[in-house]
Amino acid sequence: MRQVNDYLQLARRQGIDLNDFAGRARDAVLAQDRETLEVLGRDLFVHLAASLTEEYEAVLARSQELSGLVPTTTPEVELESCRASLAMGDLSGVQRRLRHLEEELGELEDRWATVQILVAECDLITETIRDLGGDPTPALGPLAEGRRLAREGDRAAAEPVLARATLALWSVLDPPFLQELARLRDAILRRREAGEDTTAAVGHLRELAEDLRHRNFAAAISAFRRLRAFADGRPPVAPRALDPSEVGTGT
Numbered sequence: 001m002r003q004v005n006d007y008l009q010l011a012r013r014q015g016i017d018l019n020d021f022a023g024r025a026r027d028a029v030l031a032q033d034r035e036t037l038e039v040l041g042r043d044l045f046v047h048l049a050a051s052l053t054e055e056y057e058a059v060l061a062r063s064q065e066l067s068g069l070v071p072t073t074t075p076e077v078e079l080e081s082c083r084a085s086l087a088m089g090d091l092s093g094v095q096r097r098l099r100h101l102e103e104e105l106g107e108l109e110d111r112w113a114t115v116q117i118l119v120a121e122c123d124l125i126t127e128t129i130r131d132l133g134g135d136p137t138p139a140l141g142p143l144a145e146g147r148r149l150a151r152e153g154d155r156a157a158a159e160p161v162l163a164r165a166t167l168a169l170w171s172v173l174d175p176p177f178l179q180e181l182a183r184l185r186d187a188i189l190r191r192r193e194a195g196e197d198t199t200a201a202v203g204h205l206r207e208l209a210e211d212l213r214h215r216n217f218a219a220a221i222s223a224f225r226r227l228r229a230f231a232d233g234r235p236p237v238a239p240r241a242l243d244p245s246e247v248g249t250g251t
Helices: 002-014 019-031 034-067 073-088 091-111 113-131 141-151 155-193 199-213 217-232
Strands: none
Touching (some): 002 034
């Protein structure tokens, strides 16, 4: 019964629906049914283990996403301990370590949010350059340097370098981007002349202009993709994540 109570408490903290389990536990206690309590304990263990494993996988994914950019030594040690606790069936230990890991990762994500945003923006611009038939290599040097500084834990130095990388990559993107915008404008005009409703395209153009005015390049590319999808009559293509190995060392 103590084991079942421990599992029930863990399950409550885990947010698992206990309506069925609690009723079965009450009935088994009233009947002094040891066999039913043992079965209930096993069922609770399985549900808890599944829930904690799912949460562990989510935390692991967050840690891996960060590890490509910044030092994550402490979370990695905690993850190893958490994995060991799962293997031993120490569910309370797993839950305790997961809560600690979530706090640590939350602090890391807050501290490195600007770096993450800048790298994601650089990756998006790089992918768009390639999508439009350009070569981003000449402007990838600052991105590689910014990534290196971030991996070494030098956030203060990494942020301005990555900001310069964004501008360098946009300077490469600008000519084919403007050329493609001209093509899209002509395509939208032809559709309007054919009697189609182009209100959505006008909205995308306004968003694009506003985003560019504020140098919000990621949002500008998103509006550009929607505009191109409308003009060409096809669904927008989601940008492919750029692998760190694709980042060159050009200047």
